Amino acid sequence: MNSLVTASQLSPVEQKNNQLLLEKIRLYWNAHIHDLEIATQPIGSAGFFKELDAYRFDKLRYLPQVVNFAGYKNQNLLEVGCGVGIDLVRFAEGGAKVTGIDLAEVSVDLAKKNFEQNELPANLLVMSGENLQFKDNSFDVVYAHGVLQYTANAQQMVNELHRVLKPGGQAIMMVYNRISWLNGLSKLMKVDLEHEDAPVLKKYSISEFKGLLKPFNHVQIVPERFPVKTKLHHGLKATLYNQVFVGTFQALPKSVVRPLGWHIMAFARK
Ligand SMILES: C[S@@+](CC[C@H](N)C(=O)[O-])C[C@H]1O[C@@H](n2cnc3c(N)ncnc32)[C@H](O)[C@@H]1O
Incomplete structure (x- = not known):
């Protein structure tokens, strides 16, 4: 399948524009x-990271069911777009040897604090996932949750994830599903999605996401992320959502609504 991996075919002008866009993306995510x-505790404190972890794994309660954070003991794992390192700490707690990179230095500084608070080792670096400073075939696992949809050139990032992954290694990625309950609801209720104002936010259909992942040998797609009560929004729309929509949706059979999951998870092999 390696023949499908092509280096970026961008012209010099397109490369320059891509760099300018990445700079905008970096500035956005730093801010x-x-x-x-959602945080109420002082930024960078132990309580702050606990709060973010609790919030994330309540909102994304599917995540530990489909990703075995404790299942990568002694494996070299790279997270691209690690943010403040909430998931990466879970991998490290499970014994993985972790490297985390993010375009935004504010995130990487906080991720370092997160690992310090948890007394766990990690290699944390400011870097673009579109230009990874690692040798080919370096990692057993690569992980990018909620990142491809925000970068300038998602295909370039996929190619880089594939390049640094060892043959037979696993890539775990997530993008947003354009044909999903949340995208539809947000348009119907005129409520912006989180980070709708980011310089890039691309939503994919399942087949478009599969197309992006062509460099990989074997790809398993699992749509996830169904409604749970919001803690972020307040007011009439939020009350209606929490009191009526969530329960009604949860009563529907998963087999019927699964394709409409907001997060398209991909588990791929090189
Ligand atoms: C929605 S946040 C997700 C953070 C984390 N993965 C999580 O799930 O909480 C998107 C992250 O992707 C990072 N990002 C966007 N484009 C990137 C790129 N080209 N290289 C590395 N990180 C990038 C942003 O800085 C931000 O931290």
């Missing part, structure tokens, strides 16, 4: 740390 709005 909009993911889930920060």
Whole structure:
């Protein structure tokens, strides 16, 4: 399948524009740390990271069911777009040897604090996932949750994830599903999605996501992330959502609604 991996075919002008866009993306994420709005504890404190972890794994309660954070003991794992390192700490707690990179230095500084608070080792670096400074075939596992949809050139990032992954290694990725309950609801209720104002936010259909993942040998797609009560929004729309929509949706058979999951998880092999 390696023949399908092509280096970026961008012209010099397109490369320059891509760099300018990446700079905008970096500035945005330095100013909009993911889930920060939910935190009440001082930024960087142990309580702050506990709060972000609790919030994330309540909202994404599917995640530990489909990703075995304790299942990569002694394996070299790279997270691209690690944010403040909430998931990466879980991998490290499970015994993985972790490297985390993010374009935004504010995130990487906080991820370092997170690992310090948890007394866990990690290699944390400011770097673009579109230009990874690692040799080919370096990692047993690569992980990018909620990142491809925000970068300038998602295909370039996929190619890089594939390049640094060892043959037979596993890539775990997530993008947003355009044909999903949340995208539909947000348009119907005129409520912006989180980070809708980011310089890039691309939503994919399942087949478009599969197309992006062509460099990989074997790809398993699992749509996830169904409604849970919001802690972020308040007011009439939020009350209606929490009191009526969530329960009604949860009563529907998973087999019927599964394709409409907001998060398209991909588990791929090189
Ligand atoms: C929605 S946040 C997700 C953070 C984390 N993965 C999580 O799930 O909480 C998106 C992250 O991707 C990072 N990001 C976007 N483009 C990137 C790139 N080209 N290289 C590395 N990180 C990037 C942003 O800085 C931000 O931290």
